[in-house]
Amino acid sequence: MPRPAAASPPARRPPTSAKFDHILESATREFCEKGYEGASIRDIARRSRVSLAGLYYYVESKEKLLYLIQKHCFATLIARLKERLEAAGSDPEQRLRLLICNHLDFFLRHREAMKVLSHESDSLTPPYQADVAELKRAYYRLACAIVEDLKRERKLRNLNTRLAVLSLFGMMNWIYTWHKPRLDPDSDALAEHIAGLFLGGIEAEADGAARLGRGSNDRPRRT
Amino acid sequence: MPRPAAASPPARRPPTSAKFDHILESATREFCEKGYEGASIRDIARRSRVSLAGLYYYVESKEKLLYLIQKHCFATLIARLKERLEAAGSDPEQRLRLLICNHLDFFLRHREAMKVLSHESDSLTPPYQADVAELKRAYYRLACAIVEDLKRERKLRNLNTRLAVLSLFGMMNWIYTWHKPRLDPDSDALAEHIAGLFLGGIEAEADGAARLGRGSNDRPRRT
DNA sequence: TGACTTATCGAACGTTCGTTCGGTACTGTA
DNA sequence: TACAGTACCGAACGAACGTTCGATAAGTCA
Numbered sequence: 001m002p003r004p005a006a007a008s009p010p011a012r013r014p015p016t017s018a019k020f021d022h023i024l025e026s027a028t029r030e031f032c033e034k035g036y037e038g039a040s041i042r043d044i045a046r047r048s049r050v051s052l053a054g055l056y057y058y059v060e061s062k063e064k065l066l067y068l069i070q071k072h073c074f075a076t077l078i079a080r081l082k083e084r085l086e087a088a089g090s091d092p093e094q095r096l097r098l099l100i101c102n103h104l105d106f107f108l109r110h111r112e113a114m115k116v117l118s119h120e121s122d123s124l125t126p127p128y129q130a131d132v133a134e135l136k137r138a139y140y141r142l143a144c145a146i147v148e149d150l151k152r153e154r155k156l157r158n159l160n161t162r163l164a165v166l167s168l169f170g171m172m173n174w175i176y177t178w179h180k181p182r183l184d185p186d187s188d189a190l191a192e193h194i195a196g197l198f199l200g201g202i203e204a205e206a207d208g209a210a211r212l213g214r215g216s217n218d219r220p221r222r223t
Numbered sequence: 224m225p226r227p228a229a230a231s232p233p234a235r236r237p238p239t240s241a242k243f244d245h246i247l248e249s250a251t252r253e254f255c256e257k258g259y260e261g262a263s264i265r266d267i268a269r270r271s272r273v274s275l276a277g278l279y280y281y282v283e284s285k286e287k288l289l290y291l292i293q294k295h296c297f298a299t300l301i302a303r304l305k306e307r308l309e310a311a312g313s314d315p316e317q318r319l320r321l322l323i324c325n326h327l328d329f330f331l332r333h334r335e336a337m338k339v340l341s342h343e344s345d346s347l348t349p350p351y352q353a354d355v356a357e358l359k360r361a362y363y364r365l366a367c368a369i370v371e372d373l374k375r376e377r378k379l380r381n382l383n384t385r386l387a388v389l390s391l392f393g394m395m396n397w398i399y400t401w402h403k404p405r406l407d408p409d410s411d412a413l414a415e416h417i418a419g420l421f422l423g424g425i426e427a428e429a430d431g432a433a434r435l436g437r438g439s440n441d442r443p444r445r446t
Numbered sequence: 447t448g449a450c451t452t453a454t455c456g457a458a459c460g461t462t463c464g465t466t467c468g469g470t471a472c473t474g475t476a
Numbered sequence: 477t478a479c480a481g482t483a484c485c486g487a488a489c490g491a492a493c494g495t496t497c498g499a500t501a502a503g504t505c506a
Contacts, residue, residue: 019453035346037260041494051455053496058453062494119342121400123258163408163416166401167394174393177344185386193386197424204423205416242483264464274485276466281483285464 020058023048024072027065032112036066036123066120067128073113074135077106081142092150097195099143103172104187104194108179115176140165147202156206164205168198243281246271247295250288255335259289259346289343290351296336297358300329304365315373320418322366326395327410327417331402338399363388370425379429387428391421 026047030039041062045055059065081102088098107114124132143165151159171194178184185193249270253262264285268278282288304325311321330337347355366388374382394417401407408416 035258035260037258038346040492042492052494053456054454056495057455123261160408160416163413164420166397167417167420170394170397171390172393174389174397178389185383190386193383193428194390196428197387197390197421199424200427200430201420201422201424204426205419207423263462265462275464276486277484279465280485 019050023050023055023058024065024069028069028112028116031066031069031116031120036116036120063124063128066116067124067132069113070117070120070124070132071135073110073117074132074139077103078135078139078142080106081139085142092146092153093199095146096150096199097191099146100168100172100195100198101188101191104175104191107172107175108181108187108190111176111179118173118176140169143168150202151206154203154206156202159202159206164198164202168194171197242273246273246278246281247288247292251292251335251339254289254292254339254343259285259339259343286347286351289339290347290355292336293340293343293347293355294358296333296340297355297362300326301358301362301365303329304362308365315369315376316422318369319373319422320414322369323391323395323418323421324411324414327398327414330395330398331404331410331413334399334402341396341399363392366391373425374429377426379425382425382429387421387425391417394420 023044027039027044030044030047033039034043041055042052044065045052048055050058059068081099084098084102085095088095121132121136144161147159147161147165147168150156151161175190179190184190246267250262250267253267253270256262257266264278265275267288268275271278273281282291304322307321307325308318311318344355344359367384370382370384370388370391373379374384398413402413407413
């Protein structure tokens, strides 16, 4: 049973202190290496050079730790994208390239946090879960909107936006499982590659789907 | 006289018994739902309708359970692919489509096992790890060989095979995070979509890379 | 000086974990 | 009838888990 007591929770002191950030960073590394369930609060405390009890002065639970990591990571990713999109023009291809660039740049710059985000997306329970899910949905919608623009501009009537966007995310989010910084291209080259693959692909795909008489509206029957 | 304690482990009876398979299946579901670390042997035993100790008559450890699931799943996937490839012609595009079809068909037919395979690929420790890693490498090489053929046939001199293949796996292996059987296309339509995207993409990508003067041999400098 | 707050910790709490031990009941053979 | 092997389980083991408690210094301000 988690919290029976009705007393006053410590209400984490300054939400941004150097020590607090340090703990979040240690937790990120620990979750990244051992997974959420596999990582222990004791190891996180040790890594942060704080005692076990000392850690609880800053964070109220292990789950909240994961929540804060995911939330902060996602929020930053989205904020940067929005910034860059506002500074950009209205050309859909450029905007899509920007999304890919932003995603991969952030991904490789914060690979540990992004692995925790990708790999532990199901580890949170309802109170926190919904919050992160909302951010994910917002990000997904952003991508969909851009692909829809592209679809309109290029008259790719038969493109299934959902499938295309999720395939794109697949390419990008899978990278953490194989990318070796010293062996594989950097984020710019990677972005170029994936953008090329995707942009070339959707044109051919939409043609192919048309030829086969299957289009984006060709959704499976609902029971 | 009791048998020497350290000598003979129970040496799991018939490696294929109905009960043993049932346990493996229950474990698969449990690992799928809660992750390897999050799942408990007690829950697996309960799900298998065996007592906690009874489970150890069939399987010698939790890790071995994960190992057997991953190994069997991967081995079957590869075996089916090889079968189908042997029956197929030598056209690289057809062979690639076959690989994608096989992967997605198996993926959606055994979604729980495949999620355990994709999601827990880092959970095994050295004795078992290497064994599964070898299967993964074999599968990867199979895909690379096909893409290399395609590259030769279509003279896509500037295509980076590694990146292309891993992007393809990304699209395919990410599916378990979003595919809803009642809402999304079945495996054939999915395969069609991904094959179209990939095949269209690599042509454009290779052209684009050429135009930009970057090709598959343009690997990053090794410090 | 004394009352408060902030930052920190050692030690423990109760629970759950993976695993093992010592049994028992059934099922063939001999 | 006796014995060996198979299939199974209750109860426990020690370790590790997330979390809490009560205490203690150091700093702040009256």
